[in-house]
Amino acid sequence: MSTVLTVDDSKVVRTMVTRHLQPYGCTIVEATNGQEGVDMARTHKPDLVLLDVTMPVMDGRQALGELRKDDATKGIPVIMLTAESGRDLVVEIAKLGVHGYIVKPFQQETFEKEVSKVLGAPAGAAAPAGATAVDPKAVLIVDDSEKVLAMAKAALEQTMTVLTATSGKDAIAQYAKAKPGVVVIDLVMPDMDGFATIAEIQKLGKSSCVALTVRGDASLHEKAKKAGYAAIVEKPFQAGELLEHVTQAASAGASPDDVLKDFVSEDGGCPVFSLPNQSSKLLIKLLPIFGKKLRSLAEDGNDKLIVDVAQLNELTSEHVAGLVRLLTEAGTLGIKTAICAPDALVTKLRQIAETKDAPYASTRDGARQSLQ
C-alpha cells in the first residue's frame, strides 16, 4: 500500500486532499508546515508528497529544496498544490524537480490526473474474495433508455464485445454469465438504481464500473465514487469520451502484466517500450508500470532500451511529459535509450530541451544499432 504525505497549513485542505485520495486506498500522513513535512518525509519515506506552496515556518519552495538536498528524500516524487500558478512560480518549482502541480481549487478529475502520474490510476471497484477472472475485452452497458444503449454500443463495438441490459436485474443476470471487464451503469433507473446494481456486481466479480449520469448533477459524483465507480460519464456523451473512460477502466481492472503486454516487447534482444496513442489516461496508468519494469530490467542487467513513439498520431503534452519521465528514469538506472520515431515527430522532439539530444532512428533496427 502506498503512503502519501500531505503538507498544508490548512486543516480543511488536508481533509479535502484526504477525501480526494480515497480511491487510491493509500495510507495518509499529514504535516502542517514545510519543516514538519521535511521531518515526516525523512521518517515515513512516502511514495508521494503533496506540498502546499504558501505556508508558515517553512514554505513549500524551501521544503522542496530541503527534500532535494537530502539523499534519503531526494527521490521522493513531489506534487505542489498552489492557489497561484504564474509562469515564474511554475518555472521555479520545475527547476527544483516536481512531478506536477495542482492549482486550487481543484476537481477530483484534475487531482487524479496529477496524482495518478505517480501512484498509477486508482483501482475500480474493490475485488471481492474468491472473485473469478473477468473478460477484459467485454463491456456491459446498463441503461433503461434504448437510445442511450444504442449510442454507447456504437461508440464501443469497434474495440470491445458489447453486451447491453435495460435494468439492474437484467444486468446482474448477464454479468454472472459473461463477467465483462467493464460495466457501464446508469445511476438513475427504475426499480434498481446504479448504486444497488454496482453493489450486487461487486459481490460477483472484480470488474471496473463506469457511471452514467445526467450532466450537471454534481451531487451524484461523490456518492458514485464512494460506491466504487472508477469513472463518471455525463449524458449526453461524445463517443470518444465514453471510449476513453471505458478503455481506462478496462486497463484499471487488468493486472500490470496484462497492461504491459501490449506496450512492452523485445526486438533483437533489446527491450522496447511503446507509448500508447489513443488515451492520455492510459499513458498515466502505464508510466508507473513502465517505471517498475525499468527497475526490473536494470536488476536483470539490461542497459539498453528502445522507446517507440512511431505509432503516435500527434505529440501531446502528456506524451512529452511521459517520454521525458521515462528517459530520466532510465538514465538514473544506467539504461541507455534510443527513440524510434518518424521524421515529423523527431523534428518536434528536437525542439524540446529534455529530448533534443536523445538518439533517434526511424526504425527499430536503426535504434538498436545506435545503442551498440
Next chain:
Amino acid sequence: MTISHDVVERAARVVLETNASVKIVGAKQSHDTDGAFSELIGTLSFVGKLGGTLVVYCKWQQAVELAAGMLGEVGTEPDAETVRDAMGEMVNQIGGTIKRDIGADGNEIMLSPPVVVSGSPLSHCVRSSQKPVTVDLDLGRGTFGVCLWPA
C-alpha cells in the same frame, strides 16, 4: 491593470462551487460595500503591479455551511477554528484565481497570507481613493460577499 466585477465574480464562483459544491442562485455587482454587517471576514493584500485588499465576508452560519461543504460533511457543524480556516482558504484561492485570470505572473503581483476575523457585528473599510469592486453572491440561504479595494 484593473480588475473588473466579472473577474471577481468568476473567481468567487469557481472557488465556492468547486470547493463547497454550493449552488449560486444570483449575483449583484456594485461599487458599494455591503450595507449589512457580517460576522466573519477574510482578507488578503495584493502587492506589486496591482495593489489592493481583497475582502470576503458572510454571516457565521453561512460560513459554517461552506466549511462543512468543503470538508464533504454537509449538515454537520465544524468547530470555530475549522470555519475560520476554511474562510482563509477561500479568500486565498479567490485571490489566486483572480491573479491567474488577469494573467499575472508570480513576481508581478504577490499575495499576502490571509487574515480571518470573526465576531459580531463586523464591517470593513479600506482607505482608498478608488471605489471598491463588490460582488454579493446569493447562495439561496444567505449571501457571500467579495470586495476588492484597489490601492
